[in-house]
Every structure is written in C-alpha cells, then in structure tokens.
Amino acid sequence: MDYSLKVMDHFSNPRNMGSIENSDGVGEVGNAKCGDIMKIYLKVENNRIADVKFQTFGCGAAIASSSMATEMIKGKTLEEAWKLSNKAVAEALDGLPPIKMHCSMLAEEAIHEAINDYLKKRGLETWDE
C-alpha cells in the first residue's frame, strides 16, 4: 500500500490507544466492506471531550485514522467532534489510497456512536447523521 509518511507515523506510533475505565460513552462499529472493528471510549467534561481512547481491529489505514481522529477531537465540544468527517481525517493524514477511504469512515462512525451513547446515558436525545 502506498501510505503517506503521516499515515505510517500514526500507524506505527498510535496516539490514544487503549480503553478508558468508567468512560462516559463508548462507540463500537464494524466495517461493512471488510469486516473490521473500531471502538472509541470518551471521557466528557462540560460538554467537552476531556479524554478519548480507541481500540481497532483493522488495517494500517484504519489504525492511523483512529489515531488521527482521536487527536482531532480531543478537547473539542461534542458538537465539534460530531462534525469531524472522514474526509477531514484522511486529509489530516495527507491522504489515503482510494481503496482505503472506507477505513476512515470507521472513525467517523465510531465517534458518532460514542457521542450518542453518552447522550443516551444522560437521558438526552441522540443526534442524527
């Protein structure tokens, strides 16, 4: 695969890898295309993402996207985090090979799931795509 240096960096040294005990929201999604799985854990304080961790079962692009996406939403408000698109993640990684674009979708979807899980736990209404 023709991965950018940025992808290789985030893949080899993933940021925010792991899980959060007593997290405020967890999102787990599977990739319809290749069957891979990503899990995002959120710690939320004052509507902001105080901490975030991920676990990923997937390819280099999926792991790098997880790492980059968690970096990008850390410290952001939930609304800001919700708006993070897979395209923005891919761009931040200096691009992904076309066949690997779907891997960055995992990150976007897992973040949405995690935020909705948080909202649900709070008894709030979940958000739509």
Next chain:
Amino acid sequence: MDNSATTPVRKEVVEEMLPYMTENFGNPSSIYEIGKISKHAIDKARKKVADALGSEENEIYFTSGGTESDNWAIKGIAFANRSKGKHIITSSIEHHAVLHTCAWLEGQGFEVTYLPVDKYGIVSPEEVKKAIRDDTILISIMLANNEIGTIQPVEEIGKIAKESRIYFHTDAVQAIGHVPIDVNKMNIDLLSLSGHKFEGPKGCGALYIQKGTKIDTFLHGGAQERKRRAGTENVPAIVGLGKAIELATAEIEESNKTLLELRGRLVKGLLKIPKAHLNGHPTKRLANNVNITFEYIEGESLLLLLNAKGIFASTGSACNSFSLEPSHVLTACGVPHEIVHGSLRLSLGRMNSEQDVDRVLEAVPEIVQKLRNMSPLTPKEYRTS
C-alpha cells in the same frame, strides 16, 4: 520471505538472457545469423522445460506467463470440445487465473463445478469422481496452492480423468522447483507454469499440451510456436526460463531438504504464540510455505509492521486485497471470517537462512502482541497493556 509472490531473477539466468537483449542485437548486419541463433536458443529452452516435466519437446508452448497458460488451457479446451460437452470441474481454491476464467466461461454457456476442500485444503479424488457428468470435458485442479502450499493428489485425479477420457489440466505455477513432476506418470494433459516463480524472468511462462489434445488456439495470429501460439517470440525471456527451470529442477531434492528444516523451525517458533493456528496441511505442503493465523489481529497491519523490520510477507486479509474480500482459499478451508483476517504467509526461498528465520521469530511475537493490545477483540488474558 515472500518467494511465492515473485522471485528475483537468478544471476546465472540473467547472464544467459543478456546476450539476447544486447550484444546479439547490436550488430544489425548479422541479423540473419541472429535469427538462427534465436531459433536454436528457443529450441534449447524448450528441451529444458520438456526435461523438467518428462514430456516431449513438441508438447511445450511458450506463453506470456502462468495467467495466459491457465486461460489458454481452460478456454482452449472448452471451446474446442463444446460439441462434446459444456461441463468443467475445478476446485474452490484455485488461483484466480483459473477461477475467473471459469466464471467467464459460465457467462458463455459452460457449467462449472467448484469442488470443496477439506480443512487442510485438499481436494478429494472421490469428490472429483462423483462430480463427473456425461458432458464433462475438463478437470482443472492445481498441483500446489499458492496461499497455503497444499499439494493435491494430482496423480490420482489424473488417473480418474484418464479413465473417464476427460482432459486434465493442472496449474503447477507454484510447484516447479519444489515438487518433482512427470506428466505421463501423473496423467496430466495440460500443465501451466510461470518463469518468475522459480527465479526466471517475468512475462514468460509455458503450457504443456499432451500430443493429440484437442485445443483451440488462444492467441491467434502469426505462425509461431508451430502455429498454436502467435506473437513474436520473447527470446531473452524464453532462454531465461529454460535456464531457470533447469537449475530449479536439478536442485529440488537438496533445496527441499534445507527448506523443510527452515520451515520446521519457523512453524514451531510461530506456534508458540498463543492462539496461533497453522493453515493448510502439516506435511502435504510445499517445503517453502508457512501460513499461520493469529487470532484477534488483522493481516495488513501485521505486514506493515513486519516490513518496517525488513521482513516481507503476504496475508489473506480482506483489507489487503483489491476486492476487500478475504482469501477465498482460507475461507474454503473453513477458516472463520474474523480469523482469516489475521493470516500471515511466509514463503521461503533459496536465499533464506536460519538467521532469517530467527529474525522473523524475534519480530513476529512482539508485533502480534502490539496489535493485540490495540484490538478490541483481544480477551484480557492475551493483553499486556
């Protein structure tokens, strides 16, 4: 350690090829002589291929590679024997050059039976027998599989085909230089091979066609290859293929002895990793092939981390394929979907040493652990952080 994908061209082979690319061409005024020299060179190469297969020289046809050989064998037999029948038998673990050709023929009105394999990837001769119909015209079963190295009972299948007077083709692309071949003893009517899999050149292969076989031409045009395969002959590549198969065949025994030792060491070492499973048959496999699945992790990321350590390998993971489909071979062997993802193929070559094996055995456990720590699927007891 990815010698099943492609091998570098062997030094002795390059040396044989070069004159046909450079010097001999440098002197246009001697072109007529070159014509003769080239013809003799091709004949010599053809003899070497025939010797490696136990066939006659005039049963060997040079092609552009394993893919063309497979396409020619299957389409050529199908179209030439259409009036006799429209049924083809193959297995579910063939190379795509066979499977996609069969699929295309299905679109042309042919019918194809894709035989299942057991958990080791072996086709049962009994199943072949049962699948034969009155209108079966071709059986195509590979000699050795490119992913899991499983060696098929080709001789038995050939015998069944012969008894039923059905043509038998075998894709031997992975077998050359590893499995001794005798087309007559094995009852093979058509056999495909490809130069770059045994340290010969890319873009050159051969098809063995037993005398008297009714087969259509596939590449139509000029009168080359006794009017059966058109196209200006790729002289340097043909010469290289001849040299490479000569060397590879002469060294089978010696090479297999070394490879078996290395393979044993590699398999033993890798299976020490918990939740690791060997794919394919424990003994009926190519001496150079190791295919192992590590649960909870995905193969492409495993490859990338290995690459970073200078180790090149291959995987059946969906993520590493253009189609995003997991390996059809491992799937056919009944390996569950999630587990196919974590497969790793290492294929040893003549240049690999014990040190190389040890380097792999040092690198893999660490990398597998790193990825398991990252994976949401890994149970607690297999995590270290």
Next chain:
Amino acid sequence: MDNSATTPVRKEVVEEMLPYMTENFGNPSSIYEIGKISKHAIDKARKKVADALGSEENEIYFTSGGTESDNWAIKGIAFANRSKGKHIITSSIEHHAVLHTCAWLEGQGFEVTYLPVDKYGIVSPEEVKKAIRDDTILISIMLANNEIGTIQPVEEIGKIAKESRIYFHTDAVQAIGHVPIDVNKMNIDLLSLSGHKFEGPKGCGALYIQKGTKIDTFLHGGAQERKRRAGTENVPAIVGLGKAIELATAEIEESNKTLLELRGRLVKGLLKIPKAHLNGHPTKRLANNVNITFEYIEGESLLLLLNAKGIFASTGSACNSFSLEPSHVLTACGVPHEIVHGSLRLSLGRMNSEQDVDRVLEAVPEIVQKLRNMSPLTPKEYRTS
C-alpha cells in the same frame, strides 16, 4: 533492412530496463521498497504511452505484445457486445493477429465482412460505410500495413464508426514512431501496439481502450492493470516500452525526413531494374517501407542470396511462408499470383545509412539477374546468359 519484422532493443532502452532485472532484485530485504519502485516505474511508462497517443493514462493497458492486444480488442469487444450484434468489419489486408482472430470468431457465431482494398492497398471509407449493418459492433482497420506500408484513412473511418456508434479498433503496431497519432482526433476507441517494433523489448505491448468502452477481459486472473488484464506485470519490459515509445515519438519528424530520403533513393534505384513494380501507395506509405516485385523470380531464393551479402529482407512469396500461401496482402491488392512470388520488402531503420542503401542497390540488380537467368519464365530479352 528488415526493421518491420523486429528491431534491436535500443541502447538507452536496455539501460533503463536492466536495473529492474538485476540490481533492484538483488536485495531481498528491500523488496517492499522495490514493490513501490516498480509500481512507480509502471505508472511512468504508462504516462509515456498515453502521451504518445494523446490519451489518458488510465486508458492504457500493458499486454504481452501486438498479438495479444489485437486478440483482446477484437474478442473482448465481440463477447461483451454480443447482445447488441454479431457483425464485425475488417479489411482483407490486416495482420494475421486480426484476421485469424476474426476467423475464430466466425466459428463462434459471429459474422465478419472482409473489405477489399484498391491496388494501393487502401480501404475506402465509403466501402466501410456501406458495409455497416444494424448489428455491426466493431470496425477494425489497421493504421499502417506491415508488408506494403500503406497508411489507411483512419481518421475518416473513425468518424464513420463514431457516427454509427460502432467501436473502432486500429492495429497501429507498424505505425508507432512513423505516424503521429492522436486517438481523440482520429476517433479511435482501441489501438494495439507492440514494443519490439520501435526498438523496445519483445514480449510487451499495449492496448489503448477509450474510457467507457464495453469490453470483456481477455486474460482473466489477478487484479493487475486495474483488474482488466491479469498476470504479474513484466516490469523491465514495461519500463523499456515506455522509454522506447518516448524516444520514437519525439523523433518522428526528424526520422521520417531521413527515412524518406533513403526510401526515395532506394525505390528510384530498384525501379531501374526492368520489370520491377512498386507495391503499395507511392506516397501514403510508411517512410521506412519499400516493397517491390521483380517479375520472373521467386522471393525466397532472392532473400537467401541477399543474406549471403549481409542484407536481410522479407518477401511475400509462398515459398517463404509456413502455409505456402503467397502474401494475402499483395494478393488483395490484385498482384497476380506469379508475380507475388517475386516480391521483396525492405524496411529501413534508424541505424540505416546512405551507404547501406547503396550496398543494396549494388547487390539487388546482380542477384535479380542471376535468378532471372535461372528462371524458365524469363523472356529472352531479360536474360544475360
């Protein structure tokens, strides 16, 4: 002087190819990097071919040569568009790679119109128009003929095909490096070329397929060439083809100027021999092609005597062909049977000089005379003994 049959690989081309056969392969631990290097090298070569044809890069597919390109184009279009129709139009002077492919398709239920040519070997666009039926799916007319060098009115034929929404394929194997090509301006949907005809390597060619063309895969298998042409890529050859087409295209104008001068000298000199006739068109022909018939003599013996003097050439004589049929091209141009026997093709190359031409002009009259003295057909007035 037989550059239309094959050309030596150009020095600059061999130099570009070698690293992909040797050095880059010598270091197995860097194989992953080699994978990328190879991919980039192929992309670069693809760009060079696209530039030479005025196409997009993703419209170029590498093949094993002109023969495969022709087979793919014609069978691929035929099978993919069978539901639309079963009629194909081609000419009677195409290369056998086209004609034999069409003949095979006739056996598969397709119908083929073989258009006649005028005495110069030119296909009339009017005739093409008239031959079109409701079920015509493909028109295949070569750009330049390999025997008599005639250049066809491809742009006009392409226009007719476009207006009738019929795919148009042209065999440009002989045209590369001689005729400037712009596939869009010329309304070409498919174009075949072959490396070794313009000082590139043997065993490598390309097929241009316009985006959106409905065509079946011909070589089924792996996902190479964006899943349309399977088979491990012949990297060194592809690199060489790219370099060769770049050089050949850049030099068209200059090379044609030199060749036209040499050709003029050659034709003028040879036509001084009595009862000698130029075959093909006087001006609408490849700058490097000379095809002349000498009455009363037979071509193979002419070739042999020329060879003895270090001059290599070609003939349309039946005696020199595997089928013992005289040239179908000259026959289609209306050259009478007895006279076809005495045809001589000389095809000039970049390496030929005025001295070479003069050497031919010195040798041929003498040899022709010798053979005429030997022939029972020669009238008294053309004998010297």
